[in-house]
Amino acid sequence: MSRRLAAWAWLALVLLAGLYLAHRIQDGLTFRTDLLALLPREEQDPLLQRANEAVSRALGRRVVALVGDASRERARAAVQSLSADLKATGLVSAAGDEIGADRMKAMGALYFPHRRGLLSEGDRALLLAGRGEEIALRALSQAYGVFGMADANLLRADPFLLLPSFFTGLPFPLSKLTPDDGLLTVVEDGTTWILVTALLAGEPFELDVQERVIGAFDAAVERLRRDSPGLQVKRLGAVFFAQAGSQAALSESSWLSSLSLGGTVLLILLVFRRVGPLLHNLLALGVGLGVGLSGSLLLFGELHVAALLFGTSLIGVAVDYSLHYSACLFDRTAGTPRERLAHVLPGIVLGLLTTLIGYMALMLAPFPGLRQIAAFSILGLLAAFLTVALWLPSLDRAAPLRHGAGMLAAAGRLWRFWEDARWRPARVLLLVALGLVGVLGLSQLHVDDDVRRLQSLSPELVREQEEIQRRIGATTATQFLLVRAADDEAALRREEDIAGTLAALKGDGTIAGYQTPASFVPSARRQAENRGLLRSALEGPYLAAQREQLGLPPAPPEKDGEATAPLTLATALGRGDVPFLSELVLGPGLHVVALQGLTRPDAVRAALAGVEGVRLVDPTADFSALLGKYRQRALLLIAGSALLMVPVLVWRYGWKGALRTMLPSSLALAIAPAVAALAGQGFTFFHAMALVLILSVGVDYSIFCAESGPASGAREGVDRRPVTMVAVWLATLTTLLSFGLLAFSQVAAVHSFGLTMLVGVSLSFLLAPLAAGAGAGRKVTTPARAQTAN
Amino acid sequence: MTRVILALLAFLAFAPPALAAPPEPATLSEGQVLRGRFVQERHLKGFQKPLKSEGHFTLVPGRGLLWRTDKPFAMTTVMSPSGIVQEVRGAETMRLPASKLPFLSKLYAMLGGALGGDLRSLEGLFAVKRESDPAGWRMVLVPLKADDPAMPIRRITLTGARLVEAVEIVKPDGDSDVLRFLDQELTAGPPAEDEARLLGTADRS
Numbered sequence: 004m005s006r007r008l009a010a011w012a013w014l015a016l017v018l019l020a021g022l023y024l025a026h027r028i029q030d031g032l033t034f035r036t037d038l039l040a041l042l043p044r045e046e047q048d049p050l051l052q053r054a055n056e057a058v059s060r061a062l063g064r065r066v067v068a069l070v071g072d073a074s075r076e077r078a079r080a081a082v083q084s085l086s087a088d089l090k091a092t093g094l095v096s097a098a099g100d101e102i103g104a105d106r107m108k109a110m111g112a113l114y115f116p117h118r119r120g121l122l123s124e125g126d127r128a129l130l131l132a133g134r135g136e137e138i139a140l141r142a143l144s145q146a147y148g149v150f151g152m153a154d155a156n157l158l159r160a161d162p163f164l165l166l167p168s169f170f171t172g173l174p175f176p177l178s179k180l181t182p183d184d185g186l187l188t189v190v191e192d193g194t195t196w197i198l199v200t201a202l203l204a205g206e207p208f209e210l211d212v213q214e215r216v217i218g219a220f221d222a223a224v225e226r227l228r229r230d231s232p233g234l235q236v237k238r239l240g241a242v243f244f245a246q247a248g249s250q251a252a253l254s255e256s257s258w259l260s261s262l263s264l265g266g267t268v269l270l271i272l273l274v275f276r277r278v279g280p281l282l283h284n285l286l287a288l289g290v291g292l293g294v295g296l297s298g299s300l301l302l303f304g305e306l307h308v309a310a311l312l313f314g315t316s317l318i319g320v321a322v323d324y325s326l327h328y329s330a331c332l333f334d335r336t337a338g339t340p341r342e343r344l345a346h347v348l349p350g351i352v353l354g355l356l357t358t359l360i361g362y363m364a365l366m367l368a369p370f371p372g373l374r375q376i377a378a379f380s381i382l383g384l385l386a387a388f389l390t391v392a393l394w395l396p397s398l399d400r401a402a403p404l405r406h407g408a409g410m411l412a413a414a415g416r417l418w419r420f421w422e423d424a425r426w427r428p429a430r431v432l433l434l435v436a437l438g439l440v441g442v443l444g445l446s447q448l449h450v451d452d453d454v455r456r457l458q459s460l461s462p463e464l465v466r467e468q469e470e471i472q473r474r475i476g477a478t479t480a481t482q483f484l485l486v487r488a489a490d491d492e493a494a495l496r497r498e499e500d501i502a503g504t505l506a507a508l509k510g511d512g513t514i515a516g517y518q519t520p521a522s523f524v525p526s527a528r529r530q531a532e533n534r535g536l537l538r539s540a541l542e543g544p545y546l547a548a549q550r551e552q553l554g555l556p557p558a559p560p561e562k563d564g565e566a567t568a569p570l571t572l573a574t575a576l577g578r579g580d581v582p583f584l585s586e587l588v589l590g591p592g593l594h595v596v597a598l599q600g601l602t603r604p605d606a607v608r609a610a611l612a613g614v615e616g617v618r619l620v621d622p623t624a625d626f627s628a629l630l631g632k633y634r635q636r637a638l639l640l641i642a643g644s645a646l647l648m649v650p651v652l653v654w655r656y657g658w659k660g661a662l663r664t665m666l667p668s669s670l671a672l673a674i675a676p677a678v679a680a681l682a683g684q685g686f687t688f689f690h691a692m693a694l695v696l697i698l699s700v701g702v703d704y705s706i707f708c709a710e711s712g713p714a715s716g717a718r719e720g721v722d723r724r725p726v727t728m729v730a731v732w733l734a735t736l737t738t739l740l741s742f743g744l745l746a747f748s749q750v751a752a753v754h755s756f757g758l759t760m761l762v763g764v765s766l767s768f769l770l771a772p773l774a775a776g777a778g779a780g781r782k783v784t785t786p787a788r789a790q791t792a793n
Numbered sequence: 794m795t796r797v798i799l800a801l802l803a804f805l806a807f808a809p810p811a812l813a814a815p816p817e818p819a820t821l822s823e824g825q826v827l828r829g830r831f832v833q834e835r836h837l838k839g840f841q842k843p844l845k846s847e848g849h850f851t852l853v854p855g856r857g858l859l860w861r862t863d864k865p866f867a868m869t870t871v872m873s874p875s876g877i878v879q880e881v882r883g884a885e886t887m888r889l890p891a892s893k894l895p896f897l898s899k900l901y902a903m904l905g906g907a908l909g910g911d912l913r914s915l916e917g918l919f920a921v922k923r924e925s926d927p928a929g930w931r932m933v934l935v936p937l938k939a940d941d942p943a944m945p946i947r948r949i950t951l952t953g954a955r956l957v958e959a960v961e962i963v964k965p966d967g968d969s970d971v972l973r974f975l976d977q978e979l980t981a982g983p984p985a986e987d988e989a990r991l992l993g994t995a996d997r998s
Contacts, residue, residue, distance in 0.1 A: 137884060137886070140866075140881045140882065140884070140886060141881070141886035141887065143866065143881070144868050144879055144881045144886045144887070145886075145887070146835070146844055147833075147835070147844050147846045147862060147865070147866075147868065148860075148862070148868065148870055148879060154837075154964070154966065154968065155837035155838045155839055155840065155966070155968050156838075156839075156966075158837065158840075159839055159840075552865070553840065553844065554840045554841045554842045554843075554844060555839075555840060555841070556841065
């Protein structure tokens with residue numbers, strides 16, 4: 004009666020959870036994808052995160068292609084046609100960083116009124132060194148020289164031609180390219196290469212954007228190639244990489260998941276020859292996922308997509324419980340669903356308990372990601388367990404199955420392998436081989452958290468990217484300097500303070516170039532200094548002579564350049580005429596210094612160590628470091644949870660039995676990473692997560708075996724071990740089908756996870772009968788035992 | 794502006810083949826050197842008098858051009874396929890690698906073409922009107938694209954007999970350059986040692 008009540012209560016709870024989930028989905032359920040949400044709270048830095056996102060968005064949205072042809076005209080025509088086709092998608096806009104004549108004119112108009120405060124680095128150094136005469140001479144040489152670059156108006160207003168010098172000193176990237184009639188061009192070995200740049204209107208990781216943009220791009224290139232077969236097109240940009248990646252992932256995941264799902268369904272149908280067990284399994288799993296998701300949304304308010312991913316995997320363990328129950332259909336001694344449940348309940352409860360302990364250990368970590376994974380899995384597992392314990396016996400109408408004799412016999416062979424004396428040499432051989440693999444592999448084990456090795460970049464695109472970088476010069480690095488100050492003026496001053504350091508870094512080749520907002524708009528302080536310097540070091544001594552030499556009338560009575568307010572960053576940004584500037588200024592006092600061709604991030608970091616408000620941000624390295632922290636934490640927690648499981652097992656099986664039960668999964672935990680190391684993989688967070696799963700799965704298998712050990716059947720005169728073994732077989736095969744198959748993935752992270760699971764779960768299964776002896780020593784008076792014997 | 798120079802250089806070196814009849818055209822080839830004096834007057838609006846400079850030049854096909862101003866002050870400009878270098882009283886005041894100066898690379902393609910007697914590159918940019926009489930020839934170049942910001946030139950007029958003798962360049966705002974070439978001498982053989990050294994300075998960029 005109370006059991007019935009509990010089943011109804013559980014139904015009500017599941018319905019409530021379902022309602023809450025439906026409500027959240029209706030509100031537009033989204034998952035967090037940002038890394039910030041995974042960082043320990045004390046390390047979270049929203050400003051840094053904003054900078055990171057802004058910079059990676061600016062970089063990620065850039066579509067770059069280099070079009071080359073032996074004929075300049077053909078190359079130009081191809082570029083125009085390609086750009087037009089891209090624009091026609093409506094998803095791409097002009098990059099806005101072309102430095103054409105119009106742009107130059109607009110920049111001239113912006114800077115001209117403030118010219119007295121603008122000095123190029125070189126001119127400033129000359130004036131500071133008292134070498135103003137060289138500047139005067141340079142202007143004269145330009146006025147008189149064969150290259151009459153100075154026009155009359157400019158010379159009259161700027162007789163030292165300081166503004167043109169400031170202009171040429173502006174740090175524009177793409178150093179090897181030259182504007183050729185409006186198109187950035189480089190000629191190499193007779194081939195004219197022209198740059199095509201555009202900005203994506205959407206995110207490069209949106210599938211729809213990828214398909215339409217790349218589709219238009221490929222179609223245009225194909226058409227152009229038909230007309231001029233010699234045309235070469237090289238691509239660079241996140242959208243190309245993302246598209247190649249998602250193409251590979253999509254085709255791979257579609258066959259992996261159909262194999263996994265189809266295999267699992269087929270396996271269960273084949274083994275039971277009826278639909279019931281399949282439906283029961285799906286029900287347990289579905290309720291587990293639903294309640295887990297609903298509950299953790301209630302707990303945390305939001306979930307990270309990584310938690311969803313790993314949590315779903317961990318809940319997959321729940322299938323073992325319902326499979327264990329279903330396998331009892333083969334047990335002749337358990338005629339009714341109640342009896343079946345009674346037979347498996349101790350094993351399932353213990354399995355659940357140890358798994359929960361393992362996952363609860365994840366909760367202890369201060370990492371939000373691990374906490375969410377843990378909460379999600381714990382709730383999901385509990386729900387799946389309750390579904391098996393409370394619902395399955397009522398839903399199950401089946402009589403014991405009669406067709407399983409051959410299967411039971413086959414399953415029983417694994418027992419005999421571990422018990423029969425004639426298999427002893429094989430057993431020893433196996434253990435020695437495992438030991439050897441373990442020792443060899445573990446000696447080669449090394450950690451590798453570098454996130455770049457987890458991505459599988461299309462080698463063709465990587466090659467094209469390198470070619471483009473070689474031709475156009477170093478491209479902007481994903482690393483950047485973040486300058487923080489109270490306001491823009493303070494930030495600009497900071498940038499001026501580090502200008503010398505940056506120049507030195509450029510000098511020794513650590514970076515190929517850099518852009519600071521201050522190089523486009525100096526601080527008000529610097530502009531005032533420049534005006535003073537101009538007066539004292541240049542105009543004072545040389546202005547009269549300069550004007551005379553140029554044939555200009557003597558200077559008009561000071562029109563007072565000092566009255567002109569300095570150029571402000573806000574003005575320059577508002578006009579939008581200075582290329583790149585808007586990408587460098589994220590907000591008041593929050594600036595980015597873009598770096599090109601960064602070879603040694605450490606050297607930059609070291610050079611800027613101790614400079615207040617300036618730090619090198621390396622998103623890739625930060626992410627790698629984060630993965631490293633998660634890896635360490637996950638490993639510690641595995642050790643912790645294994646220790647926490649011991650008391651439960653000791654209570655049930657005594658010391659010796661507990662050790663026996665832990666032995667198979669401990670061996671699996673040691674050998675799985677060893678095999679991964681032998682396969683040449685560096686140990687990553689993904690291996691660690693696989694180990695978490697292996698521990699809980701492995702201990703479950705051992706417990707199932709221990710519970711059906713010799714003592715269990717002996718009392719009733721029935722050997723229940725083959726039935727248990729069928730359950731473990733099934734659990735292993737379904738786990739391998741869902742996780743082990745991932746070893747065939749091309750995505751490095753997924754492959755690592757899959758390979759570790761494949762080895763670990765197989766070993767846990769193979770060694771599980773070792774735990775059988777544990778049941779012999781268990782106390783008969785425990786409540787669970789009493790229930791089973793009932 | 795550099796296109797002005799290329800036009801200038803093109804016509805320093807040879808007379809158009811179309812005008813072959815009365816004055817014999819001279820086409821420079823590798824191994825020859827053209828030397829001469831120049832007088833340059835730059836007329837700028839709002840300036841009391843033109844900026845006048847004088848000096849001598851050396852053109853070495855395939856190597857580059859030396860433009861040595863003696864008055865009002867000593868200044869040397871070296872143009873080579875790799876870039877432009879300017880020196881005033883021994884101090885370098887400008888160094889522009891070809892990759893940095895817009896049109897410079899094209900300039901050299903055209904210079905090469907012009908020296909080889911190939912007019913096509915010029916005709917792609919200018920409408921060319923030619924007149925000739927027994928005393929010499931005259932050529933007026935007008936940019937094909939009006940108001941092209943990359944080509945701030947309204948008109949170029951060249952006059953010459955065997956070689957180019959005068960060039961007038963008029964800019965859109967009315968400023969103009971007038972160049973006269975005197976005592977031109979075409980010799981065979983390598984450039985002199987100091988000329989070769991100066992030409993070399995533009996190569997290390």
